[in-house]
Amino acid sequence: MSVTQYAYYPGCSGMGSSIEYDISTRALCKSLGVELLDIPDWNCCGSTPAHASDHLLSASLVARNLAIAESMDVAGIITPCPSCLKNLKTTSLRMQRKAFHDKVESIVERPVRADLPIKSVLQTVLEHCEPEAIASHVSRPLKGLKVVPYYGCIMNRPPDVMTFDDPENPTSLDRLMTALGAEVLPFPHKVDCCGASLGLVRRDLVTTLSGRILDTAAALGAHAIVAACPMCQMNLDMRQSQINRANHTRHHMPVFYYTQLAGLALGQSESCLCMDKLCVNPADTLRLVDCPAAEERTR
Amino acid sequence: MNIGVFVCHCGSNIAGTVDTEQVAQAARSFPEVAFATDTMYACSEPGQAGIIDAIREYGLDGVVVASCTPRMHEATFRKTIGRAGLNTYLFEMANIREHVSWIGKDKEANTNKAIDLVQIAVEKLRRNTALFSSEFEINKRVMVIGGGVAGIQAALDCADGGLEVVLVERESTIGGKMAKLDKTFPTVDCSSCILGPRMVDIAQHPNITLHAMAEVESVDGFVGNFDVKVRKKATYVDWEACTGCGQCMEKCPSRKAEDRFNEHVGTTTAINIPFPQAIPKKAVIDPGACIMLTKGKCGACAKLCPTQAIRFEQEDTVVQEQVGAIIAATGYDLFDFTLYGEYGGGRYPDVVTSMQYERMLSASGPTGGHLVRPSDGKEPKDIVFIQCVGSRDHSVNRPYCSGFCCMYTAKQTILTKDHIPDSQSYVFYMDIRSPGKLYDEFTRRAMEEYGAKYIRGRVSTIQPRNGRYVVKGADTLMGSPVEIEADLVVLAVGAEASRGAGALAEKLRISYDGYGFFMEGHPKLKPVETNTAGVYLAGSCQGPKDIPSSVAQGSAAASKVQALFSRDKLASDPQVSSVALQRCVGCAKCASTCPFGAIEMTEFRGMPKASVVETVCQGCGVCAVTCPQGAIQLQHFTDNQILAEVNALCPY
Known part of the structure; x- marks a missing residue:
C-alpha cells in the first residue's frame, strides 16, 4: 500500500466526547498507509449553530481551515465527523460562486482556493484500500460478531453535496465490516435520524428516534451497532440508559465506531482503541470475537 | 418585379413592440418594392382581401408578408396570392413575431431588426422564380405501429373506412397495456370485456394484416409512398399450423421464463401464450428459457403439439410493406421505480408496482384474482398506495404529470375494498388530478364510500419491521410526520416513453421531446399530425394518456389518413x-x-x-x-x- 498524505480535520468532538473515534481513526489510517497531517491551528467548523443562523458565518469559519490546508502539500482534506464533513463540502461548493467566494475571502482576509478534495475518513479508507485488500491485513477476524451498520443521516446526504455511496441504502460500512469478518445484518434504519443535537432541548425526540434504532438492532439479533458519526454514537451509547428509562426497555447494546472494530481486527489492542471510553460496556461483546462459542455458553 | 410588402400588427403581438408603420415606410425604399403597408391582421379575411386588392391595383407580381412564423401561415398566404393569380412561390415571409416582437422589448431595436428581416425577404424574393408542383400517386394502404388500444382503434377505423391496414405489434399479442388491466375507471367495467371484442375484430377484419412479434426495421420513401421493412422475430412456432390449444404450455418443463405480460409476478413457461384472449392466439418460445434452444435437448412441446407446429430452427424474417401513411401508436412504458432508494430500490418483495397489483386483481392473472403478499402469499389488510412514483419529480428527470395515476389509484382502492372488505387503503398523494368526465366524483367515491384514507404528502422511507413495512411520510395538511404499518405497498409508477421510441422516431423522421415522447405537429391545432407528412400519432407515444383520450386520438389519426387518402394524387413540393x-x-x-x-x-x-x-x-x-x-x-x-x-x- 502506498502512502498518501491528507490534511486531517479532527473536529471538536474528536478532542473530547469522541476522543476514542479520533484515536482509533489515526490508528486505522496509519496501519493502512493513509498519512494524516493535522491542520495546524484549526478552528471549529461552526457545526449546526453557525449554518442555522448564517451561511456566511458558517462558510467563513470553514474557509479559514480550507485556507490553512491549502498551504500544506496534501492530496485533500479528510475528517471522521460527518457534520464537519458536510460543512466543509457545502462551503467548498458554495464558494464556486464568485460573489460568495469574494465575500468569504474578504472576511477571512486570506486567499481561499476551495479546490481541495474533501472526503470522509470512511470514503478515503475504502478508496485507498479495497475491502478485499483490507481483509488480507486482518489478524483477528471479527468472526461471530453480528453487527448493524448505522451511517447516520448526513454521511451520504444530501447526495449532490456528499457524492459518496447510495443516499438511501449505503453499503460502504457493510462492505468494510464484512471484510473484517463480522456478520452484517440487513438494517432498515441505516440512514435514519438519531435526533442529533435535539438531545439537549427535546430529549423525548431522541429517546423515540434513537430508541427505535436500538429496538430494531436488538430485534434483529445484533451484538453491536457500528457507527460513523460522533453525534449518533453519543445519542445511542451515552444516552442508552436515558432511552431505556424513557421507553421501558433494557437494551445493553454496545455502539462502536467502525474505526475501533477495524483496529481490533487489524490487531491493535483494546486499550489503544479506547474501548473503555464507551458508556455501554462492550466487554461481553468483545469476548465473542475471541471465542465465538462464548455466546452459546452465556445463554 | 413589382413587390408588395405587408407588415402585420398581429393585434398587439407585433405592433406592441415593433413600429410596423415605420417598417412599411422603410420597405418602400427597397429595390423593386412598388407598394408597402401595415395591416392589422394579415391572415384575417379583410387582411387577405387587402393583399389581393393591392396585387390587382398595383400590378404586383411578388409579395412579402412580415408577420409570424412560416410554420403558422405560409400556406395561408401562398393560397391568397394564388387566388389573385400569382404563382404561389413568388412569396416570402419575414418572421417578425417569434423572431422579433416576442423576444425583445426595445421598440427601436425591434423595429430595426424587423426592417432588416423584411429587406432580406425582399432580396430573396427578387431572385425567386415561379415553381410548379408535379403530382404523384398515393398508395392507399396505411401502417399502424403498435397494437395497444390507440393502435387498435386507428386500425379498425381505417379498415372500416375501406383502407387496407398493416398492424405491426412488438409483442406476441395485441392489446397493449389495456389488456393487462383488470377494471377501468371511472366506470369500473372489465377491461378485457371491452377490449377483447375489438381485438377479435382486428383478427377477423378482411382489410387488416397483423404482424405480431414484429418491429419496424427501416422506413424509406415519403408521404403516399412509404416503403417499410418489418422484422418478424422468430417465434420458433409455425403460426400457420398453431391452433393456440395451449397443450405445449402444460407440458413445458422450463417454467422460469420471464412473464412480461404478468409484469414479472412469478414466472411462466418457455413456450407461452400470454393470456387466454391473446390475438393472435399463438404460442411463442422464449429462446433464453427454452431448454431445447439453450441446451439442445428436450423438445417436449414438439412431441406433444397436435399440429406439429414447433420449429426450433426458425429464424427472423424481414417483410416489405408499401404504404401511403403511417400511424405511430407505440404507447408508453412504466417508470423503473428501483431508482428510488427510499422505496427500497426493489429490495422489498411486498413493494409492488401498480401494474403488478393490477395483474393480481385480474381473475385471469397469476394469482387468480386473489390479492396476496408476494413474500408469504398472505392476504394483506393494510395497503399503502404511493402516488407520483416517477411523476412530477425533477430528481429523476420526470417533471411531468403522468395524468392517469390519480385515477387508477382511486380505482385500485375501490377494487381492494371489494376483494378484501376488512382491508384499509391509504393513499399518499401530492395533488389529486382528476379533470375528466365523472373523474373527480370517482375519487370522492373512493374516499367517502370505500373509506380510502388520503394523506397529502410524500413518503420518505419504507422500512421492514416484523414482517410488515413501516411507511414513513409527511402529512403536509396536518403538518406532522405520519407512520403507517402496511402489509403491502403499491407504487403508482408513472409513464415514460416506450422503450426504443427514440430509435423509431428517427426511422420515421419525426421529432421527439427530451423524454422520448413524439412531437405533435402543433400543440393545440395538430395533435395527431407530425412534422413529417404522412406520419401521424395516436395515444401515449405523444405523451401520457388515459384510455378515452387514446381512443379519441386513434380515431383522429384514422380520420387524418382518410382525408389524406381522399385524393388520388398528391402535389409535390417544388422547392427541391x-x-x-x-x-x-x-x-x-x-x-x-x-x-x-x-x-x-x-x-x-x-x-x-x-x-x-x-x-x-x-x-x-x-x-x-x-x-x-x-x-x-x-x-x-x-x-x-x-x-x-x-x-x-x-x-x-
Whole structure:
C-alpha cells in the first residue's frame, strides 16, 4: 500500500466526547498507509449553530481551515465527523460562486482556493484500500460478531453535496465490516435520524428516534451497532440508559465506531482503541470475537 | 418585379413592440418594392382581401408578408396570392413575431431588426422564380405501429373506412397495456370485456394484416409512398399450423421464463401464450428459457403439439410493406421505480408496482384474482398506495404529470375494498388530478364510500419491521410526520416513453421531446399530425394518456389518413434540388450523401450526370452543400439567393 498524505480535520468532538473515534481513526489510517497531517491551528467548523443562523458565518469559519490546508502539500482534506464533513463540502461548493467566494475571502482576509478534495475518513479508507485488500491485513477476524451498520443521516446526504455511496441504502460500512469478518445484518434504519443535537432541548425526540434504532438492532439479533458519526454514537451509547428509562426497555447494546472494530481486527489492542471510553460496556461483546462459542455458553 | 410588402400588427403581438408603420415606410425604399403597408391582421379575411386588392391595383407580381412564423401561415398566404393569380412561390415571409416582437422589448431595436428581416425577404424574393408542383400517386394502404388500444382503434377505423391496414405489434399479442388491466375507471367495467371484442375484430377484419412479434426495421420513401421493412422475430412456432390449444404450455418443463405480460409476478413457461384472449392466439418460445434452444435437448412441446407446429430452427424474417401513411401508436412504458432508494430500490418483495397489483386483481392473472403478499402469499389488510412514483419529480428527470395515476389509484382502492372488505387503503398523494368526465366524483367515491384514507404528502422511507413495512411520510395538511404499518405497498409508477421510441422516431423522421415522447405537429391545432407528412400519432407515444383520450386520438389519426387518402394524387413540393447539367461532373457525391435516395445517376451524351427524383427529394439541401461544382442547387434556396440575403444585411 502506498502512502498518501491528507490534511486531517479532527473536529471538536474528536478532542473530547469522541476522543476514542479520533484515536482509533489515526490508528486505522496509519496501519493502512493513509498519512494524516493535522491542520495546524484549526478552528471549529461552526457545526449546526453557525449554518442555522448564517451561511456566511458558517462558510467563513470553514474557509479559514480550507485556507490553512491549502498551504500544506496534501492530496485533500479528510475528517471522521460527518457534520464537519458536510460543512466543509457545502462551503467548498458554495464558494464556486464568485460573489460568495469574494465575500468569504474578504472576511477571512486570506486567499481561499476551495479546490481541495474533501472526503470522509470512511470514503478515503475504502478508496485507498479495497475491502478485499483490507481483509488480507486482518489478524483477528471479527468472526461471530453480528453487527448493524448505522451511517447516520448526513454521511451520504444530501447526495449532490456528499457524492459518496447510495443516499438511501449505503453499503460502504457493510462492505468494510464484512471484510473484517463480522456478520452484517440487513438494517432498515441505516440512514435514519438519531435526533442529533435535539438531545439537549427535546430529549423525548431522541429517546423515540434513537430508541427505535436500538429496538430494531436488538430485534434483529445484533451484538453491536457500528457507527460513523460522533453525534449518533453519543445519542445511542451515552444516552442508552436515558432511552431505556424513557421507553421501558433494557437494551445493553454496545455502539462502536467502525474505526475501533477495524483496529481490533487489524490487531491493535483494546486499550489503544479506547474501548473503555464507551458508556455501554462492550466487554461481553468483545469476548465473542475471541471465542465465538462464548455466546452459546452465556445463554 | 413589382413587390408588395405587408407588415402585420398581429393585434398587439407585433405592433406592441415593433413600429410596423415605420417598417412599411422603410420597405418602400427597397429595390423593386412598388407598394408597402401595415395591416392589422394579415391572415384575417379583410387582411387577405387587402393583399389581393393591392396585387390587382398595383400590378404586383411578388409579395412579402412580415408577420409570424412560416410554420403558422405560409400556406395561408401562398393560397391568397394564388387566388389573385400569382404563382404561389413568388412569396416570402419575414418572421417578425417569434423572431422579433416576442423576444425583445426595445421598440427601436425591434423595429430595426424587423426592417432588416423584411429587406432580406425582399432580396430573396427578387431572385425567386415561379415553381410548379408535379403530382404523384398515393398508395392507399396505411401502417399502424403498435397494437395497444390507440393502435387498435386507428386500425379498425381505417379498415372500416375501406383502407387496407398493416398492424405491426412488438409483442406476441395485441392489446397493449389495456389488456393487462383488470377494471377501468371511472366506470369500473372489465377491461378485457371491452377490449377483447375489438381485438377479435382486428383478427377477423378482411382489410387488416397483423404482424405480431414484429418491429419496424427501416422506413424509406415519403408521404403516399412509404416503403417499410418489418422484422418478424422468430417465434420458433409455425403460426400457420398453431391452433393456440395451449397443450405445449402444460407440458413445458422450463417454467422460469420471464412473464412480461404478468409484469414479472412469478414466472411462466418457455413456450407461452400470454393470456387466454391473446390475438393472435399463438404460442411463442422464449429462446433464453427454452431448454431445447439453450441446451439442445428436450423438445417436449414438439412431441406433444397436435399440429406439429414447433420449429426450433426458425429464424427472423424481414417483410416489405408499401404504404401511403403511417400511424405511430407505440404507447408508453412504466417508470423503473428501483431508482428510488427510499422505496427500497426493489429490495422489498411486498413493494409492488401498480401494474403488478393490477395483474393480481385480474381473475385471469397469476394469482387468480386473489390479492396476496408476494413474500408469504398472505392476504394483506393494510395497503399503502404511493402516488407520483416517477411523476412530477425533477430528481429523476420526470417533471411531468403522468395524468392517469390519480385515477387508477382511486380505482385500485375501490377494487381492494371489494376483494378484501376488512382491508384499509391509504393513499399518499401530492395533488389529486382528476379533470375528466365523472373523474373527480370517482375519487370522492373512493374516499367517502370505500373509506380510502388520503394523506397529502410524500413518503420518505419504507422500512421492514416484523414482517410488515413501516411507511414513513409527511402529512403536509396536518403538518406532522405520519407512520403507517402496511402489509403491502403499491407504487403508482408513472409513464415514460416506450422503450426504443427514440430509435423509431428517427426511422420515421419525426421529432421527439427530451423524454422520448413524439412531437405533435402543433400543440393545440395538430395533435395527431407530425412534422413529417404522412406520419401521424395516436395515444401515449405523444405523451401520457388515459384510455378515452387514446381512443379519441386513434380515431383522429384514422380520420387524418382518410382525408389524406381522399385524393388520388398528391402535389409535390417544388422547392427541391435541381442539377445544372453543364456544371455537373458526375462525381456522384450528392447521390451518396442524399438521406432520401432522391438522386439517381444518369447518362447524358455518354457522360455520367446526377438527376433529382423530384417527388422523393425533401428539399433538405445536403446535396447542394456537398456538390464541389455548385452544380446542384436547391430551388428557392440557391447560393445566389442566400448571398443576396447576406449582402442585404452586411452592405459594407
